[in-house]
Amino acid sequence: MMGAGPVPIPARVAAANSIVINHLGDTMSQIIEQVKQMSGYVFQTRSSRILGVAGPGSAAMEMAVANLIEPGDKCLCVCNGFFSNRLAEMAERNGADVIRHQVQAGQAASTELVEQSLAEHRPRILTIVQGETSNTVCNRTLAEICKAAQRYNCLIIVDAVCTLSTMPLNMDEWGIDAIITGGQKGLSSIPGVSLVAFSQKAWQRITDRKSPMKHWCLDAKLADQFWYQKAYHYTAPVSGVLAIHEALRLICNETLPARFSRHLRSSMALQAGIEAMGLALYVQPQHRLNSVVGISLPDNIEGAALLHCMSSHYRVEISGSFGARIVRIGQMGEQSRAHNIFRTLHALGASLASLGAVVDVPAGVSALEKSLQAFDQQTQFPVPAPMDALSA
Numbered sequence: 001m002m003g004a005g006p007v008p009i010p011a012r013v014a015a016a017n018s019i020v021i022n023h024l025g026d027t028m029s030q031i032i033e034q035v036k037q038m039s040g041y042v043f044q045t046r047s048s049r050i051l052g053v054a055g056p057g058s059a060a061m062e063m064a065v066a067n068l069i070e071p072g073d074k075c076l077c078v079c080n081g082f083f084s085n086r087l088a089e090m091a092e093r094n095g096a097d098v099i100r101h102q103v104q105a106g107q108a109a110s111t112e113l114v115e116q117s118l119a120e121h122r123p124r125i126l127t128i129v130q131g132e133t134s135n136t137v138c139n140r141t142l143a144e145i146c147k148a149a150q151r152y153n154c155l156i157i158v159d160a161v162c163t164l165s166t167m168p169l170n171m172d173e174w175g176i177d178a179i180i181t182g183g184q185k186g187l188s189s190i191p192g193v194s195l196v197a198f199s200q201k202a203w204q205r206i207t208d209r210k211s212p213m214k215h216w217c218l219d220a221k222l223a224d225q226f227w228y229q230k231a232y233h234y235t236a237p238v239s240g241v242l243a244i245h246e247a248l249r250l251i252c253n254e255t256l257p258a259r260f261s262r263h264l265r266s267s268m269a270l271q272a273g274i275e276a277m278g279l280a281l282y283v284q285p286q287h288r289l290n291s292v293v294g295i296s297l298p299d300n301i302e303g304a305a306l307l308h309c310m311s312s313h314y315r316v317e318i319s320g321s322f323g324a325r326i327v328r329i330g331q332m333g334e335q336s337r338a339h340n341i342f343r344t345l346h347a348l349g350a351s352l353a354s355l356g357a358v359v360d361v362p363a364g365v366s367a368l369e370k371s372l373q374a375f376d377q378q379t380q381f382p383v384p385a386p387m388d389a390l391s392a
């Protein structure tokens with residue numbers, strides 16, 4: 001499972017997912033307390049409103065959008081691709097006056113251009129993805145874009161489904177008002193339980209709402225009853241909550257600095273191997289996402305044939321694309337381990353060769369190994385921080 005999600009899960013997460021407990025008992029309320037506490041570390045926030053959602057990452061997106069937008073609100077949506085456009089579509093469906101800030105294909109959003117749009121339109125809300133999984137672009141200046149949005153007194157919704165816990169994201173320091181994540185990508189948990197964190201300001205906006213929420217399941221104030229008041233909203237997906245609890249615990253044990261370092265080491269080595277094999281990466285380094293790596297297909301190769309060959313001959317699953325002539329390899333959670341990238345790079349190279357592409361597989365594997373070694377020589381792995389540590 002080396003595609004753009006779902007990603008493999010640790011055995012302990014699978015074991016946690018096999019249990020059903022009382023959704024309103026004492027054990028569950030302890031689990032919920034710990035999920036909120038550990039999520040605070042992973043989101044880097046002291047927010048007192050972290051809510052779980054029974055549903056995909058998209059349900060968390062919809063929860064953030066539907067609760068923060070009231071009909072007629074101006075909403076600036078930074079659109080880099082498929083998932084950032086989904087946020088815009090959700091905002092429209094919730095009655096917002098949506099302005100799409102279109103970013104050039106294959107590029108990260110420019111802070112200056114977003115700031116111009118902010119000045120021109122004075123939106124009430126900004127939506128943006130940290131990583132655009134669909135075309136492997138990363139909005140690398142997200143921190144600066146958030147600062148700019150704050151200057152225009154604009155609420156900021158960030159989609160971190162594929163990036164959370166794979167690269168730095170500091171909710172409080174960057175002034176983000178809502179962060180969305182799913183279970184099955186960066187967190188290496190199961191699909192179906194997602195998380196949203198709201199800032200104080202965002203929560204105030206939600207409690208001050210004039211128009212009623214049309215969604216019952218996604219109503220943040222109703223979800224708050226379960227997540228903060230030990231009361232019934234709907235039957236929580238207990239097994240999935242136990243799974244995400246275990247996934248978060250493993251992240252806290254690993255610590256964020258060590259986890260970011262592991263992801264960077266693995267993704268850079270994979271990228272070096274792909275290039276040394278004679279293939280081109282789709283996005284330029286300064287715009288490139290490391291959590292999902294996009295590879296341009298050689299002219300004579302069809303993506304579907306490549307995916308089929310890798311799956312049937314090598315039992316390695318990677319992802320196709322949403323339009324561009326690329327295939328995508330995930331580097332999220334358990335995918336970012338040396339044994340997984342060696343096997344994937346070999347399967348990619350051998351499959352391409354068997355389909356008639358000119359690739360140098362030994363050179364690729366050698367570059368991968370060299371990149372791992374070079375990283376280990378340069379980098380001292382950080383000392384694990386205490387579990388509740390927030391970055392200074």
Ligand SMILES: *Cc1c(COP(=O)(O)O)cnc(C)c1O
Nearest residue numbers: 056057058083131133161162182
């Ligand atoms: C996968 C993904 C989503 C959607 O998650 P689902 O669980 O498929 O609904 C949203 N945003 C980004 C950036 C993603 O990578």
